[in-house]
Amino acid sequence: MIQRRSREGSTEPLALEVEGLTVTYGKEPALWNADVRLGRGSLAAVVGPNGAGKSTLLKAALGVVPRVSGRVRVLGEDPARRRRLVAYVPQRTSVDWDFPTTVLDVVMMGTYGRLGWFRRPGREERAMALGALEQMELADLADRQISELSGGQQQRVFLARALVQDAEVYFMDEPFAGVDAVTEQSVASLMGHLAQRGKTILSVHHDLATVPRYFEHAVLLNRVVQAVGTVKEVFHRGNLDRLYGGRVPADVPELAST
Ligand SMILES: Nc1ncnc2c1ncn2[C@@H]1O[C@H](COP(=O)(O)OP(=O)(O)O)[C@@H](O)[C@H]1O
Ligand SMILES: [Mg+2]
Numbered sequence: 001m002i003q004r005r006s007r008e009g010s011t012e013p014l015a016l017e018v019e020g021l022t023v024t025y026g027k028e029p030a031l032w033n034a035d036v037r038l039g040r041g042s043l044a045a046v047v048g049p050n051g052a053g054k055s056t057l058l059k060a061a062l063g064v065v066p067r068v069s070g071r072v073r074v075l076g077e078d079p080a081r082r083r084r085l086v087a088y089v090p091q092r093t094s095v096d097w098d099f100p101t102t103v104l105d106v107v108m109m110g111t112y113g114r115l116g117w118f119r120r121p122g123r124e125e126r127a128m129a130l131g132a133l134e135q136m137e138l139a140d141l142a143d144r145q146i147s148e149l150s151g152g153q154q155q156r157v158f159l160a161r162a163l164v165q166d167a168e169v170y171f172m173d174e175p176f177a178g179v180d181a182v183t184e185q186s187v188a189s190l191m192g193h194l195a196q197r198g199k200t201i202l203s204v205h206h207d208l209a210t211v212p213r214y215f216e217h218a219v220l221l222n223r224v225v226q227a228v229g230t231v232k233e234v235f236h237r238g239n240l241d242r243l244y245g246g247r248v249p250a251d252v253p254e255l256a257s258t
Contacts, residue, residue, distance in 0.1 A: 013076025015040045015169050015200035016061055021070030023056050030056045034070070034225045038202060040168075043195035044217035045205040047235075049244055052222045054204045055091055058171045061202070062088055074169060087167035089158045089175050091204070097147050103157050104129055104142040110161035125164075132160035135190075137183075151178035159187060170194065172203040176210075188214045208248070211235055 016038040023031040031053040038044055046054045059065045060072055063079030074082040087110070104126070111125040121129075133139045136156040141149065146157060155178055162170060170191075176184050191201050191214065202219070205211060211218060211231060218235045220226040220243050227234040240248045 012040065013073070014038060015042060015075060016202065017071070017073040017076075018057070018060065019071045021060055021072060022068040023053070023060055023065050024068050029068070029223060031060065032224045034221075036219055036225060036228055038200055038217070040200050041195055041198045042200050042202070042217050043191060043215050044200075044202050044219055045211050045215040045231075046202060046219045046221055047205060047208065047211060047243070048221040048226075054221055055094070055173050057219075057221060058088070058173055058202065058204065061171055062086065082169075085168040087162035087165040087170045089155075089162050089170070089172040091173035092151060092155050092158075092177055094173075095154075095158075097154060099146070101146055102142070103133065103138065103144050103146055103149065106146055106157050107132055107160045107164060110164040128164045129160070132163040133157075135163065136160045136186075152180055152183060155179050156183060156187075159190070163190075167199070169200045170202070172201065174204050174206055176205070176207065208240065 014037055016036060018034055018036040021031055021034040022029050034053075034057065036057070046057060048054055056065060060067065061074060061079060063072065063074075072079055074086060079086070107129040108121045108125055110132075111121050111128060130139060130142060133142055136159055138153060138156055138160060141153065146154065149157065155175065159172075159175060162172070175187055179187065188210075191203070195201055195216070203215075205215065212235060215231055217229065218231050219228050220234060220239055222243055226243055227239050237248070
């Protein structure tokens, strides 16, 4: 359970509450009886081998995979009722990048939640989108087709879209995949700033070496949740050997000690 001390007497709901969650696509469960509780302001990495159910956990938190059993709450409600407060950065490889739309339009999609059904995005939303593109150093590419961008640039477009959404909870699926070192730094510090402002971040992260630098909390997942807690508590050699079946890369430099 990851929980920051809340104000005394406060009954503030958790950012994410997953209880006994089992998800199956075919025969084998992709997630088995998973429990994950994240307090608001958590900055958490989801770590585990390929096929461990990391993306599935995020999709369950978004309410877009069928649950066999279990319960998911985002800010105390069913995920379907929290869409407005949740930003999602999908795994880059899961997106069809050929759809004909400009970079600016993709980012403007992030503002739809605040507009409601009848208002179309206007000058204010456009300015917000351009501001977010600037923050991701993509302002020059605003009018380009999304399909023409490099992988790292596409990734940053999705991060810009999440930014304009001004969400409370951010689910990110490998946001660092394919970005260069400079962008990685700016994305990491952006996540840190969001968490400082009380936003909650749950991000699938592949690079074990940078987990202690970028995250405060970790969810160790391999179809079952093996451990959830602060990086200091759970991100150590013993747990990681168990998680990866003893195949932890030898050059992981910053493992917290057991
Ligand atoms: N839409 C789907 N249909 C069928 N099987 C799926 C689907 N999505 C994921 N899976 C399977 O579920 C398991 C977990 O997938 P996923 O959550 O994407 O893992 P990870 O993100 O940790 O690599 C894998 O075995 C994967 O093949
Ligand atoms: Mg995945």
